[in-house]
Amino acid sequence: MPISKIPDATIKRLSLYNKQLRRLVDENIDIVRSKELADLLSLTSTQVRKDLSYFGKFGRRKKGYDVKLLLSSLCKILGVASDNRIALFGAGNLGRALLGYKGFSERGFCIEAIFDADPEKIGKNFFGKICMPVSDAEKILGEKDIKIAIIAVPDDAVDSVVDIVVRSGVKSILNFTPRRLQVNNDVMVRSVDFTDKLEQLSYFSRHPMDNK
Numbered sequence: 001m002p003i004s005k006i007p008d009a010t011i012k013r014l015s016l017y018n019k020q021l022r023r024l025v026d027e028n029i030d031i032v033r034s035k036e037l038a039d040l041l042s043l044t045s046t047q048v049r050k051d052l053s054y055f056g057k058f059g060r061r062k063k064g065y066d067v068k069l070l071l072s073s074l075c076k077i078l079g080v081a082s083d084n085r086i087a088l089f090g091a092g093n094l095g096r097a098l099l100g101y102k103g104f105s106e107r108g109f110c111i112e113a114i115f116d117a118d119p120e121k122i123g124k125n126f127f128g129k130i131c132m133p134v135s136d137a138e139k140i141l142g143e144k145d146i147k148i149a150i151i152a153v154p155d156d157a158v159d160s161v162v163d164i165v166v167r168s169g170v171k172s173i174l175n176f177t178p179r180r181l182q183v184n185n186d187v188m189v190r191s192v193d194f195t196d197k198l199e200q201l202s203y204f205s206r207h208p209m210d211n212k
Helices: 008-026 034-040 045-053 067-078 093-099 134-143 155-168 194-206
Strands: 084-089 109-116 129-133 148-151 172-175 188-191
Touching: 008 034, 008 045, 008 067, 034 045, 084 093, 084 134, 084 155, 093 109, 109 134, 129 134, 134 155, 148 155
Parallel strands: 084 109, 084 148, 109 129, 148 172, 172 188
Antiparallel strands: none
């Protein structure tokens, strides 16, 4: 089935399945039934089977899913079975924290290049990566076959960085700025706004019964 026909919510749940299957592998569990997987993720077994059916037939009736085989299949579907090359824009505190996060490499993501416009950061080594000038980014993104761009730059630099990323042909952006990015429909953007989450937690910390 074409990816455009698969519900966005299903794609998001694939990541949940992938994460839970990794836990099961670590626990040396070989087989998991749809109901067991659903219970672990607070879903229904019907939802699990429907989500997976978009991508083929997995498991055997009444016998469940082979955990390692299903994990391998989902990794291929999500594109994390191969090397996903990432470019990071912004070598500030947040950018360096992302660069040092070991979870990326463990899940098949590799930050291949880091860019910044600050002369004091350019040329410095951060976690084994030399920070390069943003002015060189368009050329380097193509040379390194970058698939995903992470944007963690100051607000006044967002537009110019997005223009560079789009011109280079990168189709996936993880946005850590509060700005809503203006891109073409063929570019996928996922935004992470910590302040939104903190505001929600702030509300529920003061109104705990509203979360029941």
